[in-house]
Amino acid sequence: MSDEIKSFQSIDKLKVVSGIGPEKTSSHKTLSKISVHKSPKHVQSVASIVCRICHTNTVNEALISPCNCKGSLAYVHLSCLERWLNQSSRSYCELCMFRYSSVQTKRYGLCRGIRLWMGHPRNRGHVRSDAIIAVLLTLVTSGLLTCSFLGMEYFVSEGGKLGIQRKWIRTSVSMFILAVVMGYVVTIYLIIRDQVIPWHRWWISTVDIRLVLPSSVNCKFFKGNDSVSSQM
Numbered sequence: 001m002s003d004e005i006k007s008f009q010s011i012d013k014l015k016v017v018s019g020i021g022p023e024k025t026s027s028h029k030t031l032s033k034i035s036v037h038k039s040p041k042h043v044q045s046v047a048s049i050v051c052r053i054c055h056t057n058t059v060n061e062a063l064i065s066p067c068n069c070k071g072s073l074a075y076v077h078l079s080c081l082e083r084w085l086n087q088s089s090r091s092y093c094e095l096c097m098f099r100y101s102s103v104q105t106k107r108y109g110l111c112r113g114i115r116l117w118m119g120h121p122r123n124r125g126h127v128r129s130d131a132i133i134a135v136l137l138t139l140v141t142s143g144l145l146t147c148s149f150l151g152m153e154y155f156v157s158e159g160g161k162l163g164i165q166r167k168w169i170r171t172s173v174s175m176f177i178l179a180v181v182m183g184y185v186v187t188i189y190l191i192i193r194d195q196v197i198p199w200h201r202w203w204i205s206t207v208d209i210r211l212v213l214p215s216s217v218n219c220k221f222f223k224g225n226d227s228v229s230s231q232m
């Protein structure tokens with residue numbers, strides 16, 4: 001069996017793994033159709049080519065050169081790169097500013113996102129104090145409205161004794177009710193907006209990034225003490 005046929009067989013077993021965590025298997029991409037050209041000019045020292053993130057060149061995963069970085073920083077494992085991008089919430093190379101083609105999906109669903117946000121120590125106290133204010137405000141507003149509606153006739157009769165016309169008493173109480181309701185609605189709106197806007201900003205920016213590699217990406221597969229170059 002020639003060296004080239006052996007190379008094809010070993011490359012057939014290689015997979016580029018994308019994604020991190022439990023969703024890893026969804027985006028496995030088998031490199032079965034890669035054309036490998038092994039010639040002396042492509043053979044380099046294995047020790048000199050390592051992943052710029054984990055500083056290894058394992059035989060289990062190909063090293064790729066996905067951006068414009070050159071030299072010792074050119075190569076990286078796809079899984080290492082995606083993990084780094086997910087942790088840093090970036091979709092570009094911070095060295096050469098190359099913007100990767102990527103698919104971004106929300107990391108958390110709505111309910112889980114809200115739960116995680118509210119449970120975070122940084123937000124917990126703020127959420128709790130706003131919730132207490134909202135509950136107290138609701139109780140006070142309910143009490144004022146109940147008193148206003150139930151006491152309308154009492155205010156009218158008391159006003160009559162002082163010579164104030166019935167319609168003025170009713171108008172004044174109605175205006176008071178309107179002011180209480182508007183004050184309540186505006187305050188609750190401000191409290192909710194104060195909580196929802198930062199949560200929403202965090203929720204939409206917390207994404208899982210999966211790279212979509214162009215066909216021209218350089219790959220290096222390690223076989224024994226040699227490396228084999230190819231293009232995806």
Ligand SMILES: [Zn+2]
Nearest residue numbers: 051054077080
């Ligand atoms: Zn790596």
Ligand SMILES: [Zn+2]
Nearest residue numbers: 067069093096
């Ligand atoms: Zn780069």
